[in-house]
Amino acid sequence: MLKASFSNLIYVVSMILFLIGFYAVAMRPSLIKKIIGINIMETAIFLFLIGIGNKKGGASPLVVEGIEKYVNPFPQAMVLMALVVGVGTTALALILAVRLFECENGEKR
Amino acid sequence: MSFVLHLPVLMVAVPIAVAVLISVLLTFKRNIAFVLSVLTMIFCLISSLFLMVKVITEGSFVYYVSDWPPPWGIEIFIDRLSVYMLLLIAIVGLISIIYSELYIKKVLDHQKIPFYYMLVLFLIGSIVGFVISGDIFNMFIFFEILSLSSYSLVAISGDREALRAGFRYLVMGIVSSLFILLGLGFIYSVTGTLNFTQIALRVKELSDLTVIQTGALLLIVAFIIEAAIFPLHVWLPKAHGKAPAPVSALLSGLVIGIGVFGMIKVVYYILPGVYPVSFVVFFRGLISVGIILGAIFALFENDLKILLAQSSISQIGFAAIGVFFFSYSGLMGSMLQLLNHAFAKSALFLGAGAVIYKTGFRNLDEMKGIGKRMPITMGFFAIGLASIASIPMTCGFVSKYYLCLAAIKQGLWGSVGAILLGGFLSLLYCLRIISCIFFEKPDSKVEVKEAPLKMLLPLGVLAFLTIFFGVFPRAAFVLIEPGVKEILGFLR
Numbered sequence: 001m002l003k004a005s006f007s008n009l010i011y012v013v014s015m016i017l018f019l020i021g022f023y024a025v026a027m028r029p030s031l032i033k034k035i036i037g038i039n040i041m042e043t044a045i046f047l048f049l050i051g052i053g054n055k056k057g058g059a060s061p062l063v064v065e066g067i068e069k070y071v072n073p074f075p076q077a078m079v080l081m082a083l084v085v086g087v088g089t090t091a092l093a094l095i096l097a098v099r100l101f102e103c104e105n106g107e108k109r
Numbered sequence: 110m111s112f113v114l115h116l117p118v119l120m121v122a123v124p125i126a127v128a129v130l131i132s133v134l135l136t137f138k139r140n141i142a143f144v145l146s147v148l149t150m151i152f153c154l155i156s157s158l159f160l161m162v163k164v165i166t167e168g169s170f171v172y173y174v175s176d177w178p179p180p181w182g183i184e185i186f187i188d189r190l191s192v193y194m195l196l197l198i199a200i201v202g203l204i205s206i207i208y209s210e211l212y213i214k215k216v217l218d219h220q221k222i223p224f225y226y227m228l229v230l231f232l233i234g235s236i237v238g239f240v241i242s243g244d245i246f247n248m249f250i251f252f253e254i255l256s257l258s259s260y261s262l263v264a265i266s267g268d269r270e271a272l273r274a275g276f277r278y279l280v281m282g283i284v285s286s287l288f289i290l291l292g293l294g295f296i297y298s299v300t301g302t303l304n305f306t307q308i309a310l311r312v313k314e315l316s317d318l319t320v321i322q323t324g325a326l327l328l329i330v331a332f333i334i335e336a337a338i339f340p341l342h343v344w345l346p347k348a349h350g351k352a353p354a355p356v357s358a359l360l361s362g363l364v365i366g367i368g369v370f371g372m373i374k375v376v377y378y379i380l381p382g383v384y385p386v387s388f389v390v391f392f393r394g395l396i397s398v399g400i401i402l403g404a405i406f407a408l409f410e411n412d413l414k415i416l417l418a419q420s421s422i423s424q425i426g427f428a429a430i431g432v433f434f435f436s437y438s439g440l441m442g443s444m445l446q447l448l449n450h451a452f453a454k455s456a457l458f459l460g461a462g463a464v465i466y467k468t469g470f471r472n473l474d475e476m477k478g479i480g481k482r483m484p485i486t487m488g489f490f491a492i493g494l495a496s497i498a499s500i501p502m503t504c505g506f507v508s509k510y511y512l513c514l515a516a517i518k519q520g521l522w523g524s525v526g527a528i529l530l531g532g533f534l535s536l537l538y539c540l541r542i543i544s545c546i547f548f549e550k551p552d553s554k555v556e557v558k559e560a561p562l563k564m565l566l567p568l569g570v571l572a573f574l575t576i577f578f579g580v581f582p583r584a585a586f587v588l589i590e591p592g593v594k595e596i597l598g599f600l601r
Contacts, residue, residue: 103269
């Protein structure tokens, strides 16, 4: 059991991170902490996707003479796209949180 | 007719391009924003009609964007059911945009109006993209655009309740899209591809299905959040109740229906027939509870728009339960229920919007006897209610008839009970609204006239379509019947 979790350390870590983020989103009342939790969940999934494409001893996916073993570039491309989307959602979430804060405290910009 | 092949891509590209154009160039010319969005939606309607003709005559087809084949490029997959969804999107989108001209001028600040049309066009474009995309990652991307524009549309009025509803929707929506990302990670790790047809081929070669079932479970949970099915529906009532009326019509009629369509895609296209029985029974149980609870909440609600949103939870449950019957009549009922919900619930939200536009009333108590003051508007509203309550001669009856038939055929008495009880409770809350609107004594102080023609006409079209597909359901069968048979063929 312990040995298996050491050899799959990247998946174990990403699942623990995912659960930490989920806890923050589900249980914490503070809006900012919810947003932080969402970001932790996102990062956990990115780690998981990168871990899927990883190979032990694989080089980065650029074709070079004499190297046979490359890591899979496809999950990395997916993570790049998902990063961009994640920035967008975080920005919108922060804007909504700020507007909500202004409304609750009765001040206009 | 080779230009028809390019229409699906254009149906995504044109609304999004026009949205960008409106946001960049036309922020000062409000009327042009409206005219441009109506033209865009007319284009979408015409192209989906062309696609319908093409698909009926020649069957489903695959299109590679810029001629790059699947492992590298983006694949677009068009079959009869996706064209059916495209038609629903184009019709409801066009009607909501025409309706919103007057309504939005009244409820929003005038500098926000171009951004409203921009967000609606983004929403339409991304829904179309979600329906036609041929791999899960594109579905994820379009799902994100869809959710971002719906959060903004819910919160667009900027008052406190709307912002709160928008934020709650945002948190749930982001969690749902992250579940999609995680699920597709699981699926990619064992199949090495994200393309529907290739996944279906690889799944047949696998001996151990645990990982792929986990992936499918995550995807289904994500779409359950988006479709607002029982334990994860908490965001829906406030979000749909507090948004402007045409936005509620779009979100309630189309976006949660898209959640159910996503579930159909996962269950039938991506991972056909690899589900353990306990899994399916569990989902059917959850959906049954949702059908009954949503109707009970609607029975005791006083705010008309929140009442309609609660009834959406119950109605979308009917569409979702058919997905898990794995039979011809179950899936037929599910597709017909999507049509019923798109037309009838949009008509109801637009009708409630017309009352708000004319009087500002939101609560049912204030609306006593309003049917005597605005008979035509409330007449169309009552047709929508009849369809929700599944009265014969409306399409709500046809869909629930098929669902009940499917459940009886398979001997699933729990589901039969849930469908019948849900239908009965829907009848109760619809009767409650009708008796309040038409048979109570009106408050003599308030003078109300009929809604303006620009609002009546969209409502009338929706009410007509509801009746039309109730009397002639065969008109919809042209697309659904072969489409459902085709995707049932994917099952093992």
